[in-house]
Amino acid sequence: MQGEAKIGIIGGSGLYEIEGLKNVKEVKIDTPFGQPSDKIILGNLEGINCAFLPRHGRGHWVIPAEINSRANIYALKKLGVEQIIAISACGSLREEIRPRDFVLPDQLFDRTKMRVSSFFQSGLVGHVGFAHPFCSELTMSLYHSAKSLNLPVHLGGTYVCIEGPQFSTKAESAVNRLLGFSIIGMTALPEAKLAREAEICYATIGLVTDYDVWKEEEHVTIKTVLNNMKANVENVKKLIKTVLPNLDRKRNCECATAMKYAVITAKNKMDKKVYNKLKLLIGKYV
Numbered sequence: 001m002q003g004e005a006k007i008g009i010i011g012g013s014g015l016y017e018i019e020g021l022k023n024v025k026e027v028k029i030d031t032p033f034g035q036p037s038d039k040i041i042l043g044n045l046e047g048i049n050c051a052f053l054p055r056h057g058r059g060h061w062v063i064p065a066e067i068n069s070r071a072n073i074y075a076l077k078k079l080g081v082e083q084i085i086a087i088s089a090c091g092s093l094r095e096e097i098r099p100r101d102f103v104l105p106d107q108l109f110d111r112t113k114m115r116v117s118s119f120f121q122s123g124l125v126g127h128v129g130f131a132h133p134f135c136s137e138l139t140m141s142l143y144h145s146a147k148s149l150n151l152p153v154h155l156g157g158t159y160v161c162i163e164g165p166q167f168s169t170k171a172e173s174a175v176n177r178l179l180g181f182s183i184i185g186m187t188a189l190p191e192a193k194l195a196r197e198a199e200i201c202y203a204t205i206g207l208v209t210d211y212d213v214w215k216e217e218e219h220v221t222i223k224t225v226l227n228n229m230k231a232n233v234e235n236v237k238k239l240i241k242t243v244l245p246n247l248d249r250k251r252n253c254e255c256a257t258a259m260k261y262a263v264i265t266a267k268n269k270m271d272k273k274v275y276n277k278l279k280l281l282i283g284k285y286v
C-alpha cells in the first residue's frame with residue numbers, strides 16, 4: 001500500500017472527480033477508524049502519482065459533521081501521502097474577497113461542535129503543535145501557481161469552520177466578521193488537525209461562492225452560487241495541474257516531524273490496542 005502516492009487531493013463540494021488522470025485505479029481502504037468517504041482514486045496527473053478522495057462521497061451524500069475524517073486521513077497516510085491539497089467551498093466575510101476568488105488561509109478557528117478531532121484516545125495520549133494549522137510551504141506553492149495562472153487569489157486569512165449543515169444566522173455572520181475572520185466553511189476541521197497528527201502537510205484552497213449572509217445583496221440566487229461553484233471548480237482543476245510538478249520536495253516544514261515529541265503516555269500505561277491502531281502514525285517514535 002505504502003508508496004502509491006505522495007500527493008493527496010481532497011475534493012469538496014462540486015469537485016468529485018479530476019479529468020486527465022492516467023493509469024486510474026480505485027482502491028477501497030479499510031482503516032482502524034472505519035471506512036473513508038469513498039473509494040480512493042489513484043492515478044497519474046502531470047507525471048505525479050496522486051490519490052484523490054471526494055470528501056462528501058461521489059454523489060455528495062455525507063454531511064460535513066459526519067465525514068469520517070479519521071478514516072480519510074488514515075487511508076491517505078496508508079497510501080504514503082505526504083501532502084494534502086484540500087478543496088473547500090466557502091463564503092466570504094470580507095468585502096474585498098469576492099465570489100469566485102480563491103483564498104489560501106493561514107489560520108483556522110474552530111466552531112465545530114460534535115466532531116471527533118484526534119486520533120488519540122484514552123490509553124495513548126498525545127498533543128501536537130497546531131499554532132500554524134496549514135503548511136506554509138505547500139500554501140506558498142499553491143499561491144505561486146495560482147498567480148502564474150492569473151487567478152484571483154488571496155494569501156493568508158482565517159478560515160472559521162462551523163458545524164453546519166445550516167448556514168450562519170445574520171448575528172453569527174456579523175460576529176465572525178467582527179472577529180476578523182476572512183472566510184467561512186464547514187470542512188477544514190477536523191481534517192487539518194488529523195493531517196497534522198499524521199504528519200501530512202495540509203493546505204486548504206477556499207473557493208468563494210458567495211458573501212455568506214452578512215452582505216445585503218439584491219440578486220443573489222442559488223443559481224448564481226452554483227454557477228460560481230462551477231467556475232471555481234474549473235479553475236481549481238487548472239491550479240492543481242499547475243502546482244503538482246512543483247510539489248516534489250524534501251519537506252523541511254514542521255508538519256513532517258509533528259509527532260516527534262507528541263506522545264506523553266508512559267510506556268507501561270499504554271493501551272496495546274490503541275497503540276496498534278496508531279502505530280502507522282507514531283510507530284517511528286514510540
Ligand SMILES: [Zn+2]
Pocket residue numbers: 135136137138200201202251253254255256
Ligand atoms: Zn508541511
